[in-house]
Amino acid sequence: MGVCNMMFPRCLQGFELQLCRNTCLDGVRYSCNGEGRDYLESLCMKLPDEECLPAIESPVQPCGEHEFSCGDGQCIPGLGVCNNKYECLSGADEEECDVKCSAEVPAECAEFIPYTTYPNKLFNLTTEDEYGNFSASIEFILRNNCTDVDEYWATWGVCNMMFPRCLQGFELQLCRNTCLDGVRYSCNGEGRDYLESLCMKLPDEECLPAIESPVQPCGEHEFSCGDGQCIPGLGVCNNKYECLSGADEKECDVKCSAEVPAECAEFIPYTTYPNKLFNLTTEDEYGNFSASIEFILRNNCTDVDEYWATWGVCNMMFPRCLQGFELQLCRNTCLDGVRYSCNGEGRDYLESLCMKLPDEECLPAIESPVPHCADHEFYCGDGQCIPDVKLCDGVFDCCDFSDESQCSTVCSDNVLQECSPFVSYTTHPNTMFGLNSTDEYETFAASIKTVLQNNCSGFDYSHSARGVCLMMYPLCLLGHEVPLCRHVCLDGVRGICHGEGRDYLESLCMKLPEQDCLPVIDSPAHYCGDHEFSCGDGQCIETLAVCDYKFDCLNGQDEVNCLEVCNNNIPFECSDVIPYSSHSNQLFNLNNSMQYANFSSSIQVAFSNCSVDPYLLRWGVCNILYPRCLLDFELYLCRSTCLDFVNVSCNGTSTGYLQDICMQLPDKDCISEPIEYDYFLIP
CATH class of the missing domain: 1.10.2000.10 (Frizzled cysteine-rich domain)
Known part of the structure; x- marks a missing residue:
């Protein structure tokens, strides 16, 4: 390709277009590493460096997923093919259509x-x-x-x-x-x-x-291409066509670049050039600016937190490029960072730099150097918080991708079916017991089960299954391997095996570590209380926290196997009565807000002849309208509870219409008594 372009200048719209000098030199240095390079470079030096065929034809330029290769190194959006417009210099985009x-x-x-x-x-x-x-x-x-x-x-x-x-x-x-x-x-x-x-x-x-499909929304950190396709938000205006429609590269105020120094790449995925605020245009100017701040931090400040000082300097020098917009660090966030990182006489100068930053349309304080993620959440490094169990699971959940960087292990949910209630994420292989394949895991589990059944007395496999699973599958938590603790394993063996098989099982336990391991919260004797959900590893949470799109269990079990019927999209007047409901009321065929409103009105009209306390009326109507979503099951009001409520509210003279409604409710697997018991006492 290079020789052809050197010998034959491109003829474009009546003009001669020579190969560019730099493009030729790049090609030679890429293609030739021997002693012939000097001669080839001398030929390149005869080529022009202006008004020439640009470096888009470099031999190291691949085309992206939704791009079309023109055959000469140039890439164009896939939608530019066969659209009656020549966008390839070679014209290949309009051939063979x-x-x-x-x-x-x-x-x-x-x-x-x-x-x-x-x-x-x-x-x-x-x-x-x-x-x-x-x-x-x-x-x-x-x-x-x-x-x-x-x-x-x-x-x-x-x-x-x-x-x-x-x-x-x-x-x-x-x-x-x-x-x-x-x-x-x-x-x-x-x-x-x-x-x-x-x-x-x-x-x-x-x-x-x-x-x-018309029911396909895009996620929180995703960009809608306008035709149903969703891409990561950081894929917008980054000079790559990722939308089939090309919408991700349209209407961009600025272009994003990933050319950030290594020490800042951890914090800044994409930035804009140059930094007009501090007049930084060249690599030397960026370096001098950074060095001057670093000098002040080291010599004129005390108690500097180096990690957050680097974070602040990087965000000051490199405005964030997000969805084609330049996002500067906020003035207040910068000032907070300086006051957090510098307690000495150098603070005044650093604060004066902060004062040049904007206080609106800027990188908000969620990236303050004092992160406050909740329990069981991971801090992404740019202020975002995600559930712990999403760390190192092979999927990018953090906008800055930090959840999949520096992972000592990668988490997997590939466990035997009988172990899935106890272990959500594990690491492979199990080096302690030399288990690599599914067959080896199954054989190991079967051998222990045989010992338990034939050589132990007082055997209860419902408890031992949990122990065997945790022995085979170290938990993967925050990207680290957490095996079962040796003493927990030994306690479990002594609790379930009183026969001659104990020695063999104890020998297996002795291979487990006694530090950095899964603690006693996994004791098989731990039971959860009423209205609590067992996470399967000893942790208990409130039942209403199950399938609510938030990870409350350390192992993520509260959001596993959810039918996705729970939601808290409930009218304000019912929100204090019903915390979570299902998307539709199938019993009364209610599918949209209008149908709910009409049905609610008809019930309230029927109650108009009764002397009903307004709160109790609201309680009854809400419980009839919105099935309770509990543990991801649809839980209706019980028939008898509804009838009792109607009779008490209307003094035994209820209308047939209300009784007919109650009779449609189930008499099993239902809410058997009013949740709001303090307000409603049936004599």
Whole structure:
């Protein structure tokens, strides 16, 4: 490639474009490490260094996941292929195109469809009028023959149905299943059949996948590409196209760069250049600025915390680049850091630097050098807190990626099924007992079980299973291996084995450590109280903390195997009565806020002829409307409790309507007595 570009200057729009001198030199130094380099470099030196073919053609430049390689080192967004515009210098982006892409999409669909193909052969749409009539007919059905239509997602579905996605020169239709899911989500009335018949014309292979389903939100630290795809927030405006639609590199005020000195890379994932606030443009100026502050900290301050001093200097020099915006350190955060790190006479100068920083639209005090993460949480280094069990699990949960750096081990949830109640995350392999494969773990467990069953008396496997599992699977906590303690193992053996097999089991225990190990909180004799949940490792938490999207168990068991039906999205008037409920009331077919409101009103009207204490009325209505979500189970009010409540509230003259409602409630696995017992006493 280099020789060709050297011999044949590029002809572009009537101008001669020579290979750049630096590009040629980079290529030579990359390709030639022997004694011939001097001659090749002498040829390169004859090339120009201005108005020349730039370094985008360097032989070490790979293209990204959603980028197209022009074949000469240049990379362009994938959506730039076959769009009737030459974006490759070589013109390769418009060659061998099955179809041509077009951005001529109506305004109401442009949000969803960046490029499409014409015409729509599937529905025989060729003219603007035909597209308009097709859209209007669907809109009429949605408005007149459907109930509970979500207009945003209905528009999304219609647009994707009418305008096949054009991706790298290929036509990508909406998937049949995605369309059907959208119809069932948006239309609950009699118009559904016709809409489903349209969906059935769509393909079920090589189509727009369900990542764009209308019920797919993006996460807290993710960026929505606008077409259903989600990418990490730090992937925005970083000069790489990660959205299929290219939305992550549009409308960027600044471009992000990861070129940060090693000592600051721990704190600053992406920054902007130059630092206009302190007039730092060159590497030397950055170095001198840093050295001057370091000199003051070392010579004019006392009691300096080096870690946080480095943190502060790095954040001062390198504004954070987040989603294409420059985010300076906040003035107050800087001042807090100086007062925390410097107690001597050098403080005045450092504070004067802080005063140049902004006090609005800046890096907030969550990154203060005095982190306050809750128990069982990990501090990410940029102020973010995540659950301990997410540390070193192979998934980036911290924005600065610190949860997966400096891990002595990587956590895994790959444990035998019988051990999953006791061990959520472990480390592999088990070097203490030489266990590497599933077969070896199973054989080890079976051998101990045989000893327990045949050579022990007073054997209770329900307790021994926990001990065997913790022996085989060291807990992985905060990225460190925490084996079972030797004395805990010995206590367990002596508690469950009184026969001749004890010696063998004790010999296994003696291989375990007696320091830096799992303490006695795992004792098998520890039982949790009423209304408590056992984490499986001896820890007990409140039952209402189970499946509430917060990790309260050290081992994360309170958020495992959740059906994701619990939520605290409950109207204010019921929030003090019902802490967690399920998403819908299936018993009374309540699915949206309007249905809940109508049902609530009908109950309150029925109670209008009764002399009911307002608080008790609210308690009763809320418990009927919102099934309690407890331990991730849907728990309705008991039939008898409801009837007693109605009879007491209405002095035995309740309406048939209220009694009919109560009779629909279950008489088993339900709330058998009022939670608010202090307010409601049935005689």
